[in-house]
Amino acid sequence: MSSSSEFPSFLSPRISPQRDTEIAEDSTGLKPSPSNLDLSVPPTIISPSFTPDTVPSTPVPIPVISTPQPSDGLPDVLPEVECIVRARIPTTSGTEIFLHLYKNTLDSKEHLAIVFGNKIRSKSLDRVREGETEMDRMIRGAYVGRLYPGRKTSGEDQTIQEDDTAKDSATLVRIHSECYTGETAWSARCDCGEQLDEAARLMSKENDGVVVYLRQEGRGIGLSEKLKAYNLQDLGADTVTANLLLRHPADARSYSLATAILLDLDQTEIRLLTNNPDKIAAVEGKHREIKVRERVPMVPIAWRMNSGGIRSKEVEGYLKTKIERMGHMLDKPL
Secondary structure, three states: OOHHHHOOOOOOOOOOOOOOOOOOOOOOOOOOOOOOOOOOOOOOOOOOOOOHHHHHOOOOEOOOOOOOOOOOOOOOOOOOEEOOOEEEEEOOOOOEEEEEEEEEEEOOOOEEEEEEEOOOOHHHHOOOOOOOHHHHHHHHOOOOOOOOOOOOOOOOOOOHHOOOOOOOOOOEEEEOOOHHHHHHOOOOOOHHHHHHHHHHHHHHHHOEEEEEEOOOOHHHHHHHHHHHHHHHHHHHOOOHHHHHHHHOOOOOOOHHHHHHHHOOOOEEEEEEOOOOHHHHHHHHHHOOOOOOEEEEEEOHHHOOOOOOOOOOOHHHHHHHHHHHHHHHOOOOOO
């Protein structure tokens, strides 16, 4: 790349999480025009050091004492969600999950909740629907216990419920945005697939937890625009600048659907797997409908283990940009 004139002259409108300071031309020569695009890190965000516990592959939770102030973009009223079907999924690791599929009033996409264990239930799924039969309820997953050949009613099998003791800790939750490239196409440009796998591993250990899987590819810009951003990255841009050059905000995702889904699952106090302080505020909601009790860091495997994990210059640049330009709370060990 010879100069920034090879890039389009348009820019993204000023949208949170961008801040009100100037951006200097970076070492790649990229300088979106005009030069008042702000990509700085809020001075109040401090990355806590990561301290490994006795299990090297398990991060140490960090209590959330005060929640970052929600942005002005959080909605006053959450979208309505309804779980339309639930099904048991035996996984390749041996863990059983219950996949919940949701419809909503915000968009036409089918968002998901991946529930570990048999303790967490959807209020909208269990609600009786007019005219439905017991077979209808079982087919859409509104049953208690387990299905088996010859079962007649949805409400029996109380004795098959898991042996449960009183739960005195908040549920482990991961809010995960769809990433086709990282989860399906083996991409080493990001750690999204690794984060999803790590969330599943931690929840499998507890046989409890929820992954809310939101269909907002590429930080909300869609797959086609995300692939264009990848080409801009190969031309020298980082992930933030690439989005801005395509006239998108650095992060266009919304988490109001996740908040609504967690409320439907009756999960009002959670431990959140994230490095993103903005996600904590967004998931809690404008009116603090959800309380994040702890933040569990998502530390890359390659940073805390001698082997394994994603090791590439692309993912290192991606993580560096998250920390330095998006304020993610993560320190790379020296």
